[in-house]
Amino acid sequence: MQTQQSLLFENLNFGLFSVDTKFKVNAINPVAEKILQLLPNKQHVFNELNGLGEITNLLTGILHHKEQIMKKKMQLNGHSLVVQSYPLIEKNKLVGSMVIMDDWTNIEKIANELRFSKEWEEKLRSVIELAYDGIILVDQKAEITMVNNGFCELYNVQSNELLGKSISNMYPDLGLDEALQTGVRITNVAKLIGKTQCLITILPIKNNEEIIGAICKITYRGLKHLQEAIKKVNNLEQQVTYYQKELNELKGTKYSFANIIGESSNIKRIKNEALAASNSLSTVLILGESGTGKELFAHGIHASSSQTGMFIQVNCAAIPPELLESEFFGYAEGSFTGAKKGGKKGKFEMAQNGTLFLDEIGDMPLSLQSKLLRVLQEKEFEPIGSNRIIKLQTKIIAATNQNLETLIKEGKFREDLYYRLNIMRINIPPLRERIEDIPDIAESIISKLKLSGFHLKGITHSALTKLLNYNWPGNVRELHNILERAANLTSDGYIDAQHLPESFNANANIFTSTENIRIDQTNTLLAYSEELNNKPYWNAIDHKEKELILAALKETNGNKAKASRILGISRTWLYEKIKKYNISI
Ligand SMILES: Nc1ncnc2c1ncn2[C@@H]1O[C@H](COP(=O)(O)OP(=O)(O)OP(=O)(O)O)[C@@H](O)[C@H]1O
CATH class of the missing domain: 3.30.450.20 (PAS domain)
Structure with missing residues (x-):
């Protein structure tokens, strides 16, 4: 019992002590010791202590003048206190006094904060x-x-x-x-x-x-006035676009960095990287899913570089393998049967002092890869059948949506060429990782559609909300196509949710219909596709994504901040996915 009482005494959240009639402290708890700044386990006599005058006065009132309960608000050692002192009576005789000290410091702080937020409210x-x-x-x-x-x-x-x-x-x-x-x-x-x-x-x-x-x-x-102002701004924007186009044409580019829309931290970061990449002749490797803007970035780099020559683009996947070499290096007159009179300039020569953009580099045949590597190393080349040596003054930008490391492992891409290209590397994140950019990109696409003859007034709020809820496998290109399709369907000039494709709405619900997939079975695409017979690829991706999210949430006991850190995605994106897959935590 004794232990319980002392435990209680020790752990009270207010200060408590008692003194005898000679002001000598009989008992004191840790909170009181802390407030009064007294060393523990010492004999303290109150009227001998400095700086405690106000409390001593209370005690004097009770011990000398036989007053009853004394109560006072006071500031002591940085604490706001309400101190109460009681007489202790034994057998009708005053034997001392007990003091309770309520510390209001924190409560006052909170009250002040509350007052402050009330004022702000x-x-x-x-x-x-x-x-x-x-x-x-x-x-x-x-x-x-x-x-x-x-x-x-x-x-x-x-x-x-x-x-x-x-x-x-x-x-x-x-x-x-x-x-x-x-x-x-x-x-x-x-x-x-x-x-x-x-x-x-x-x-x-x-x-x-x-x-x-x-x-x-x-x-x-007052929207009417606003519309007039918007019209004026639009006219000015069109003029700027016109001059920008003229400027681009001089350099053979279609776009500059100004055409890359988006204010997300992701897009700002890669724009800065691309700007840095445009400062020298170092080769640039642009990676990213299809439709993320790789070509756009390549144009941007050329436009802001000091290269005065043309921007020449080659789609390595589109040229027949037997023509690749002559397309790249050109040929001299009479170098082979069927060669054109006067010969033909190759892409390298056409891009002299400019930029050669090698799109879909992952599809370049191995034989040409070796030749390209040699040109990049020696910085010179010869057209087929000629002994004219041309010094290379060209910026090389390569792009692909394939995983080059995997292609290297499969023996389809030369490792040494990969390292040669991978000097300035730009990874463009998919649109679903920068959904903040969707409203701005949509607006810019709508402006372009207007210029190409669509009588558009804008996009409705409900359509835009739907765009934000989609996962954009086809990235910006898909956004463009969906808006163009919608522009054809609208009758009042506003692109609305009803003009978005059915399949587009359905995508958010893919998972509800495939909820009962067994996760732990053979993780092969084939195994998935047998079960997900409709859209095997996207369903399997979604399935895997849900699986990863569930695993991260399980590991962090449902802590979303930690789970998003483990997964390396933003918390906003994780919330989005939790909602999409109907995950209850
Ligand atoms: N940030 C952006 N702002 C405005 N338009 C964009 C942006 N990113 C991409 N686009 C537009 O999206 C479309 C696809 O872009 P682009 O052709 O550059 O993609 P890509 O990554 O090269 O695709 P692929 O790998 O299929 O060749 C283009 O019309 C492009 O203008």
Whole structure:
């Protein structure tokens, strides 16, 4: 029992001590020792201690003047305290006093912080209220936390009908749910609300990497003036594009870095790498899935390089093997039967002082690989049947969507050529790893479609939200094709969700129909494809992806931050996948 009492005494979260009538401390707990800054296990006499005057006064009131309970708020040694002193009576005689010290320091700190955030909330409320547009805020759980008059007027509701409700139930089509899941911001996308034409901007609110809410701004007043301004900006943009094109034509390129759209950290990083790669004649190897923009980057590198010659592109997969050599090196007149009169310039010579872009390098036959390697090493070449030696002053950029390391292992690609090409290496990530870029790229594609004669006004918010939920196996090229197809289907100029292909919607649900696959069986594509008879390749990829995500979540006990680190993907992307595969944690 004694032990229990002392345990309790030792572990109280407030200070407690008692003194006898001579102010000598009889018992004191660790919290009190800490507040009073007294050394443990020492005999302390209160009126001999310095700096504790206020407490000594309380004790004096009780011990000398026989007062009853004394209570005081005080600051002591950096603590905000509420101190209470009680008389201790034994057999009707005053034998000492007991003191309780409540430490309010942390509580005061929290109160101050609360006051501070309350003030900020009030300021935010005023700013939001002053805004000309409709504004609505949700928290992490998609519950509406703030809404302004502009929003209420647009939807003809009262704010108290909305606060605390789920945005997913009230306004699912605004896309705030998606913003919370993907962390992607959407800027000024057209949407018809009732009969009012609006522009929607959605901004996820992040604390470090965590999404803690989202804000949606609906611009619906004064749109007419805005449209006029947009028209002017569009005209100016067209003029800039025209001059850019003229400039590109001089260098034989179709695109420059300005044509590479996207503000994601991924695309910014590779743009910087590409810019660095354009500063010298070092060879560049561009890797990436089909449709990620390898050719676009190659043009960009040439456009910003100081090479004054032409950009010459060769698709190594498209030239018949027997013509490859003459295509590359050219030939002298009469060098073989059927050779053209006057001979023919090869791609190398055509690209002198410019850039030779070797697309699909993984498909180059081995015999030509050896010849290419020799040219790269010796920096000179001879056209077939000629003894004219031409010094190479050409930037070489090679690209492929194949895994060259695998091709080397299979004996289909020369390792020494690989190292020769792999001096500046640019890895373009697939579109699904930079979905933040989709709104900007979609906008740029729509502008291009307009220039090519489509009467487009824009893309609706619901279509854009769908684009963000797709995994883009065909990357930017697929995005282009889907938007062009949609542009053909729209009648009012707005690309809407209904204009996106059926299969496109179905993709998000592939997994629900293949849920019962046994994961631990033979991991061969054949084994998968037997079970997934519809789209074996993509289903198997998705299947493997889900498997990896499940394994990472299992290993981290469902901790998504850790799981995303293990998988080497962003947390936003992981949330996206968890949603896609319906994984419950
Ligand atoms: N960041 C981007 N911004 C704008 N357009 C892009 C971007 N990336 C790719 N595109 C467009 O996507 C299409 C495909 O790009 P590109 O041909 O450069 O891809 P690729 O990787 O070379 O494909 P493949 O391996 O199939 O040859 C092109 O129309 C290109 O202009």
